[in-house]
Amino acid sequence: MVVAPTLRTIVRRLPLGLTVLAGDDALDRPVRWVAVSELEDPTPFLEGGELVLTTGMRLDAAGAEPYVRRLVARGVAGLGFGVGLGHGAIPAELLAAAAGAGLPLVEVPRETPFVAIGKAVSDLLAAEQYEEIARAFATQGRLTRAALRPEGPRAVIDRLAGELGGWAVLLDEAGAVRHAAGKGAAGVDAVAGELGRLRGRSREGGTPASLAFSTPGEHVVVQPLGARRIRGFFAVGLGRPFTPVEHTVVNAAGSLLTLALEHGREHQAAERRVRSAVLRLLLAGEAEAAREVLDRLGDRLEDGPLVVLAAGDGREAALEAAGEEFAVADGDRVVVVVPAARAEETAGVLQEHGPVGVGAPVGPEELRTGLDQADRALAAARRGGGPVMRFADLAGQGLLSLLDAGAAAAFSAALLAPLREYGSRADLLESLRAYLACNGHWDAAAQRLGVHRHTLRYRMRRVAELLGRDLDDPAARAELWVALNVGGETA
Known part of the structure; x- marks a missing residue:
């Protein structure tokens, strides 16, 4: 001023x-x-x-x-x-x-x-104006140095509040306060109600600019942050109107905050790409090559067993949630590798964005096995087994829980089609189920069905002819048992 x-x-x-x-x-x-x-x-x-x-x-x-x-x-x-x-x-x-x-x-x-x-x-007056502009340039220099500090945006907010003698606050995309500085921030509560106006301008296709409003005894300026889309907001409050030069300082702070946020995201994205490449090497069994890449980057795999997690749905959100862990978007899911000690915590974060499958602990050279386990667990979770399924828990659910539901249903439909298309299919399907359940014992199966064993023998010969299968072959019996159970046929 x-x-x-x-x-x-x-x-x-x-x-x-x-x-x-x-x-x-x-x-x-x-x-x-x-x-x-x-x-x-x-x-x-x-x-x-x-x-x-x-x-x-x-x-x-x-x-x-x-x-x-x-x-x-x-x-x-x-x-x-x-x-x-x-x-x-x-x-x-x-x-x-x-x-x-x-x-x-x-x-x-x-x-x-x-x-x-x-x-x-x-x-x-001109001299005073020149001095104010000079002070503004000096202030922008101090803000720039603050932006280069490790804490970046937080340091800019602290410096801005101190330079203007008011308060400043950094908010995320949802309007939640990430960092605040300065005293007498009575207008902070009023900021949330104004954010919708900025979001509305963005949805209408316009460039979201700053807005200013007044509360009793306080003047507030709010600006959106982000180059291509809104990634957050910041607000500044003073007990008096802003001068033109102070508006210039606020605009400079907004530019620095946007650069800091965008640079931080680009840095995280670059790290994520490197870790994704390393993870692909690990999954391909190239553990030594992966370690060499990490050594050159000053990074390393943590000691101890590793756990592979497969997260379905919301791939971008899941990648964000994975943070600095080794994660890669692959196919229709995100693959994450973490030390076994962090597996449950990571699964809890990922489940907010879709079902999660968790493999058993493995070594770096066995990550492919761990991924297969995580995928099977994810398939079970997608079939309704729960938000998080662990491969270790599938053993108690039987062999069928390990099968892909879609592939198993298609297999069942194709194998049993001749019986469904044949006249009295219910008799043949019921007889086949009873025969298999009794391990091919004619008397036990006939008694279970309530028919004479000769009737059952006739039906089984018809089943064998229609399916082209030898019912005395254990492999053929196993295939038919799976087809009956995954196909939803009832006795």
């Missing part, structure tokens, strides 16, 4: 020959401009903060007190009276009125033209 020169500065520092005759206690008022007027009432043309200059052409003794009263009400910084033209000296009535009202009254000698005072004040 430009600091206007005070009346004391103008009187004491400039070689203008000015003499203060009244209002010494108010000489520290800022002078924002110089106004020359010979009107009896110049206040309609004043904004407040001016040094009013006059020769008192239309001023008489009776009008001195009302004249001073009007100037004080308008908030002028002081009154300069030029002597030697209309008046040889400042009228006593005017001097008394100014002293009584506490209005600084300055005598301007005949040889000092009013324009010289105006130019002097203008020069002082």
Whole structure:
């Protein structure tokens, strides 16, 4: 904010020959401009903060007190009276009125033209503006250095709040506070309600710009962060209106925060690509090559057994959730490799974005086996086994739990099709199930069905003919048992 020169500065520092005759206690008022007027009432043309200059052409003794009263009400910084033209000296009535009202009254000698005072004040204002711009550049330099620190965005927020003497807050895409600095952040709660306006502009296809609003005793500026899409927001609050230069500082901070966020994301994306490449080497059985790549990058595989997790659905979200772990999007799922000690924690995070399959602990050279286990567990989770399925738990669910549901159903439909298409298919299917369940014992199977064993023998010969299978072959019996169970046929 430009600091206007005070009346004391103008009187004491400039070689203008000015003499203060009244209002010494108010000489520290800022002078924002110089106004020359010979009107009896110049206040309609004043904004407040001016040094009013006059020769008192239309001023008489009776009008001195009302004249001073009007100037004080308008908030002028002081009154300069030029002597030697209309008046040889400042009228006593005017001097008394100014002293009584506490209005600084300055005598301007005949040889000092009013324009010289105006130019002097203008020069002082220009100097102050230059100093403010210089301070703004210095502030931007300090903000830039803060952005280069390890904590990046947080350091920028801290520095911004300190430089402006207010508060600053960094928010994520949802509007949650990530970091705040400064005191008296009464407007932070009001920021959340304004974020929808910025999001709305983005959805409408416009470029989301900053917005400003006021709360009681506070002025707030909110800006979105992100180059191509909104990745967060930041807000700044002051107990007074922002100056143009302060707006420039805020805009510079927004650019630095956006660069920091985008650079951070690009750095994370680059690390993720490297780890994905390493993971592909590990899954291909190239453990030594993977270790060599990691060694050159100053990274390494953690000691101890590893666990492979397969996360289905929400691939981008799952990759984000995996964080700095070894993760790669492969096919219709995301593959993540973590130390066994972090497997449960990671599975808990990934399940928020879809079903998860967890393999058993393996060594680096056995990750392909671990991936096969994780995929089988994921298939079971997708069939409704739960948000997280562990390969170790599948053993208790039988062999069928390890089969792909779609492939098994297709296999069953193709194998049993001749029986479904044959006349009394229910008799043949029921007889086949009973026969297999009784391990080919005719009497036990016939009794289970409630038919004569010769009837069962006839049906089994028909089944063998239709299917082209030898029912005495254990392999053929196993295939038929699986087809009956995954195909949903009931006895």
